Amino acid sequence: MAPARTSPDLSFLLDHTSHVLRTRMTAALAEIGLTTRMHCVLVHALEEERTQIQLAELGDMDKTTMVVTVDALEKAGLAERRPSSTDRRARIIAVTAEGASLAHRSQQIVDQVHEDALASLPADEREVLLRALGRLVTGHLETPAEAPRAARRARQAS
Template sequence: MTAMAPARTETDLSFLLDHTSHVLRTQMAAALAEVGLTARMHCVLVHALEEERTQIQLAELGDMDKTTMVVTVDALEKAGYAERRPSSTDRRARIIAVTDAGAEMARHSQEIVDGVHRAALNTLPEDEREVLVRAMNRLVGGHLATPAEAPQQARRARERTN
C-alpha cells in the first residue's frame, strides 16, 4: 500500500501571503533602486521626518538589527540625505536628522512606494481592492496581530508603516 498525502481542507494562506509579500518586496526594491535607495533607507527617511528619533528607535520601527541600521544610516549620510546629530532633548542621545535633499528624496520615494502598491491593487477590480484591504487590515489588527511564541523564533515580519 502506498501512502498518500493528506488532502488539503483549507486554502494555503501561508503560501499566498508569503508569495505576494516576496514579489511585492522585489518590485519595491527594484523601483527604489532606480533612485539609489533601498526600502530600509526609505523607511529611515520617512520615520526620521515624522519626529526626532534616535538610531535605536528607527531601527525598531524598521525591524533592523543594530549593524543593518548603522550601514543604512552610513549610506544615507554618504548620499547627503541624513546626518547623525545630538538630540535637542537629550545631549547624550544621537538622532538621525534628514537633510533638505533627504526630505525631497523621501517625498519622491514615497511616491514610488505608493505607486508600487497602487499598481498591485489596480490589478484587481475596484470592489475587490476594497475588500482585500479591509480583510487584510482585520487580520493584521485581529487574529494575526501578534506572533505566536515558537520554540525557534521565526523571522519577524516588518512592522506596518501606515
Template sequence: MTSLAPARTAGTAERTAPDLSYLLDHTSHVLRTKMAAALAEVGMTARMHCVLVKALEEERTQIQIAELGDMDKTTMVVTVDALEKAGLAERRPSAGDRRARVIAVTDAGAEMAERTQAIVDRVHAEAIGSLPEEMRPVLLAALELLTTGHLATPEESPAGARRARQA
C-alpha cells in the first residue's frame, strides 16, 4: 500500500531564505528610474552618460564602449547617433589604427559628462544616504564582494535568464 502525500494548495511553498532576487532587482529597478528621471532633466540618458564617460577615459571604439556599458550593437548605434546629433560626441578614425573608428567627445560633451557625473553621484549618494550611516560601508562592501566573487559571472542556462530592465 502506498501513501499519498497531502495535496499542496497554492501559496504553501515555504520560503527558507530572503528573496534576494527580488530585493536586488527591485532596488536596481527603482534606482534606474530615479537615475533616468534625474538625467532627463538635462536631456540625457544613462546610456548617453555611460558612452561619454567611457569615451573620455581613453580612446575606445564603439564596440569597446558597448561591451563596457553592457549595450547591444543597435542600442549603441542609436545612442552614439543621439550624442552626435546633440554635438556631444563624434565618430573619428583612431589615432592608432586608421581603419578603426573611435568615439570622440566634443568640448560640449566633456562639459555634459561633468554635469551628468554630478547627477549620477548625487542619485547614488541619496540612495546610500537613506541608510543608517553604519550600514553604508557594509552594504557597499557586501555588494562589491558579490559582484567580484560569487555573482561575478552569469551562468549559462538552456532556458536563458531575462536581463534586468535597462534604463
C-alpha cells in the first residue's frame, strides 16, 4: 500500500505547468525560426555588452549548448562574436539589426504566451500566484540544495 500524502504534490504542479509552458513557448518561437535559447541570448545581449560566458550564466546554459546556440545565431545572421570594447581579451555577442528586430518580435511572442497562460485565471488569482511565486524564488526556493547527485535543472526564464 502506498503512503498517504499529507500535502499537495507541489513538485508535480510546478513541473507540469513549467513543462507545458515551455512546450507552448517552444512552438510559438519556432514559428519565427527561433529556439527559446536563441531568444534568451538575443534579448540579454541587447540589454548590454555581454560575453558568451555571461550570457550562458543568464540563460542557465552549459558551455557546449551556448556555443551551439551562438553558432546558430551567427549562421542565421542574427548575432556575431566581436571583441569587447572594454576588455580586448574578451569576446562579446553582438546582435545584428536583423537579430534585434527578431528579438523584439520574439519578446512579443513570449509575452503573449505568458499572458495566455495567466488569462486562464481570474485577475485576483493571477496577482496572488505571481506574488507567491516571486516570494518562493527570492526566498525559500532561491538557492538549490547541495546533493550528492545533481538534480536535472530546467532552463531559467529569459
